[in-house]
Every structure is written in structure tokens, then in C-alpha cells.
Amino acid sequence: MRKISSYILLFFFLLFPFLLKAQITQFRDSIIQISGITMTADSLRAIPAVSIVVQGQGRGTISNSQGVFSIVAFKGDTLSFSAIGFKKKIYQIPTDLQGNNFSMIQLMVEDTTYLPVTIIKPYPTREEFEKAFISGDIPDDAYEIARKNTQAAHMRALARYMPVDGREAANMYMQKQSQSLYYAGQQTPQNIFNPLAWAQFIQAWKRGDFKRKDDY
Template identity: 45%
Template sequence: MIRFLLISTVIFSTLFNKSAFSQGSFIQFSGVAVSQDSLKPVPYCSIIDKATKRGTTSDYFGYFSFVANKGDTIEFSSIGYKKSSFIIPDTLSTDKYSLIQVMFQDTILLKTAVVYPWPSKEQFAKAFVETEIPNDDYKRAMKNLSRSQLNKRMKFTPMDGGLNFKWQQQQIQSKLYYAGQYPPNNLLNPIAWAKFIEAWKRGDFKN
């Protein structure tokens, strides 16, 4: 008995599906979702059949395709665009239908927000009065050209390629100048000792 009921159910379902397809109620619904201003494709647009609550999502190029019924209402939605709907005609003679769905941009106007750096007018007045006016270009240039700044930069600035090349050429020239003889030794040079003592008295060797 159970076997008979199972076979009857399968036969009835097969006949029902054949009848539905023979009537042509299902169609292949395909199309492209584009924007209204530039006709560029709208990627990842949600397409929902409101009758069956089924649908799909358009690809990167705005293309979509799924099975729907004639007369169903198809809803299109995407972030930044207004929702739109389309009713599939129920008088189609084929099992395919194509659509170019135009999506209109949804512009949301926000209220103007003014950002102030101070919470109150009193704090603004105090900050305005106590603000130090920056130096002009001439004062900044003179400050950068002061002896202390130049000495600091000279002490910590490494030699570039030109200075390294100049130093190497000076070393080569010194070797060629004293070729075949002993170079002078400033250890016994009284002038060098006098300069050393004078620099020591000035405090040039202090940290």
C-alpha cells in the first residue's frame, strides 16, 4: 500500500510539472542594471521576485539572470540608488525575457554641521589674544642662518657625494705631492702647538 502511494505521488508530481511547463508559466528572466546618469552598470544590485521571495544579485557588470514567473513583480535595490520594480508581462509567448533596468541615484541631503575648534566664544577670545604670531619669512631666514644653527647643521650633516669625492682627490694629491719623501710631522711643529694651545684656552675642546 505504501509503495502504491509513493508511486502515485511521483507520477502526480511529474504530470503536474509537465503541465506547468507546458503552460509556459516559467521564464528565464535576464538583463542588465545600469545607472540613469551615465548608463554605467550597477554592480551587485539585488533583484528579488516579490511573489516567490527569491532572486539573485547582479555581477560586476550589472548582469543578472534567474527563473521567474510571468506576471511577477521584480524589485531592484542597490545602495545609493532608489528602489524600482518591474512587472513581467503575462502575455509572453516565449520562455525568455530580457530587460535593461535603469536605476536612479538616491541623494540624501544632510543638515549643515559647523565644527568649531573652541567650545565657547570666551575660549575663542582668549585663544585669539594669547596666540603667538608666527615670524615672517625674513626672521625665519635669519634664524636659520645664525651661527649656532649653521654650526649645528655642519656638525650633524654628513658629507654628500661631492664632498666625499673632493676629500678623496685631496688625499690623492697629498700622496703625489710628498711622493719620494717623508710627509711633515706636525708633532714637532711649533706653529701647530701654538694653535692647539690657543684653541684649548678658548675652550674649543669643551663638550
Template identity: 55%
Template sequence: MKKILLLTFICWGITIAAKAQFETFKDSVVQLYGVVMTADSLRGIPSVTVKLRNQNRGTYTNEQGVFSIVVMKGDVIDFTSIGYKAKAVTIPADLKGNSFSVIQLMVTDTVYLPATIIKARPSREQFERDFVNTDVPADKIEIARQNTLTAQSRILQQSLPRDGTEGSSRTLRQAAQATYYNGQFRPQPIFSPAAWAEFINAWKRGDFKKK
């Protein structure tokens, strides 16, 4: 019997607390409605964004600038529209009742854009002339292609000095070749077709010309 009375008392306390919380929440809910107009001509502004600050909830004004939305006491309402300065309205936290109306006036926001110079369209001859004479800088791919050309590589090879690694490698190769043919005659490449082909190509390239 005591357990039943205790359980009944607990349920009764929870019901009272829930009812009090609901009454507090119900008292905090506010039906906000109003109209947004221009400050100079008092003309209704359509499609104005009416949004609760720091919340993903809001609405838009209709064609006459009228709106209606449910908010809470203490909420901040932001009014924004392209071409007008933004405005904000705070719902009083000590508001008596559950409705609040507002007439929000918005001022035109003047925006100065940079000057634009409009010129006549060039003729076909002018366009072709300017297009052909335009100096287009080479991109990275074109620069890499130019640096890998055979003629460019040969010029760089002849003009740039060899570093220590290349010099030591060349000396070691010459020493190894001299040791390999030590005590015997070296083969003469005069009868080698490959050597003659390389000689002819070098002659055509101008490798033997005096610089």
C-alpha cells in the first residue's frame, strides 16, 4: 500500500512539474507579425528575409511586405534584403501576452560599382592582327619541351662546365679502357659502319666547325 501511494505521489509530482514547464514554455511563445516597408515611400517590400538570429528558421514577406512567424521572447529577428540596409528587432523578454506586431522600415543601401569602360568591338582584320601579334608567354610544359630539345641539350652540354662527378667518372672510364687494352692493339673504328654513321651525323651538325 505504501509503495502504491509513493508511486502515485511521484507521478503526481511529475505531472505538476511537466504542466508548469509547459505553461512556462507556452508563455514564452510569441506570434510575431508585421509589415516591412521602404522608409521613404512606405511601400511594402516583397521577399524580405525574416530570420531568427543564430537559428536556421525564418520566413519571407509576401508581395505586400506582410509576414508572420512564431518566435520566443528574447529572440533577435534579422531583416535582410538586397538593396536595403539590414535591420534587427529584439522581442522583449518581459513581453505581456503572446503576440507582437512590428512595422519595420528599411533604408535603401547605395552601392557604388567600379567604372566600366565600353569600347566598340574590333573588326575582323583588327582582331586577326592583334591575335597574331599577341605575345603569349610559355607555360611550364612548353618550357620543359624547349629544354629537352636535342639542339638545346647539345648547346647546354657544350657551354656548361662539368662538375666533379662527371670529371671523375670520365677519368675512371679512360683508365679502365686503357687497362682493358693493355698489351694489345686497340680496335680501330675506321672500319665500323656505326662509327662512320656517327661521324657523318656530327659533320652535318657542324660539330667540327671552328667557333
């Protein structure tokens, strides 16, 4: 029995390279490169951006601007062609193809979508049209919205009640530091007797800088 087992193992090891080579050859023969072009069925116009997917494998490609594509698959695989505005097409690669390259032209049919009927009716009289046109609420365009957002009062309100960002906080801190160092070793002057400070206070009062938030 040991001799028979030894002969069987020896026979298997002798045939293993030939079996492996046959499997590799069969695997290579089953791979095929599909190259082609996607076109419309009625006018033979190239269709760009067509998605070509190998079903069940999660891989594929997209046709270029001239509708040309190329993908590697196995013989017997199913290719799915889909594009916006066209019906989906399914193509199964034949298993009896000779060689490892195949060229094809995939024709696609436009997918026509029918919308529900819309009936446009005019106003019964000219007076009703004028009344609806005058009383209609026309939304602001981009220029009007920008004009309202850049009004002086609106900008002042935003500047007063919006918190400062990091850059503004750093600048305010540096200004306070520079003011404290400027009067280092001496008494800080009082602006109560400064006419320029009083002029700035009066201008700020006229602008409404000291109004409460409820006024806005």
C-alpha cells in the first residue's frame, strides 16, 4: 500500500505543472478586452459619458467625449450600458469568442419622458391682469439684496452687535497694549476736557450709536 501511495503522489507531482499550465491557459483564454463605441440608434451620433458596468462585480468604465470605451471582462459576463436620457442596454459577452480582443458598437435608444398636460390660461380682462400685476409681490434680485445688506444703518447694526473674530480681537488687544505702554510712567490724560473727544461723542450721538438693540 505504501508503494502504491508513493506512486500516486509521484504521478500527481509529475502532472501538477501540466494541470497548472492548463488552468492558467484556460484563465487567460477566458479574459477578453472589449473595445467599442456608444452611438444613438436613429442618427448614429456618438454618446459621451455612458456608464459601462460589469454586473455582479462592481467595476466598470465611462465612455469618453467621442463615445469610445474599453473594458476588461471575462467571457460570459454581462455588461450594462446606461446614460441619462437613454434606455438601459444589457449585453452578454459570448463564451465562444475567439481570442482576447473584441470590438463592438452599442446602439442606444433615447428615453422619451412624457410630462402631464399643462394648460395656460390668460386673465379674463385687462383690468384683472393690471390689478394682479400691480399687487404682485416681486422677490428681490441679487442686486437689491446686496444693496440692502450694504446700507449704512444695517452695517452699523451688524458692527455693533456681532462678535469680533480672532483677528479683530488680536488687533484690539494690541491697541490697548500700545496705549498702556504709551502712557507708561505718567498719568493717563482725561478726555472730559478734550474738545475733539466731545466732537466725536456728539457725532456718535447723532448717528444713533448709543441706541438700544430694540430700536433695530
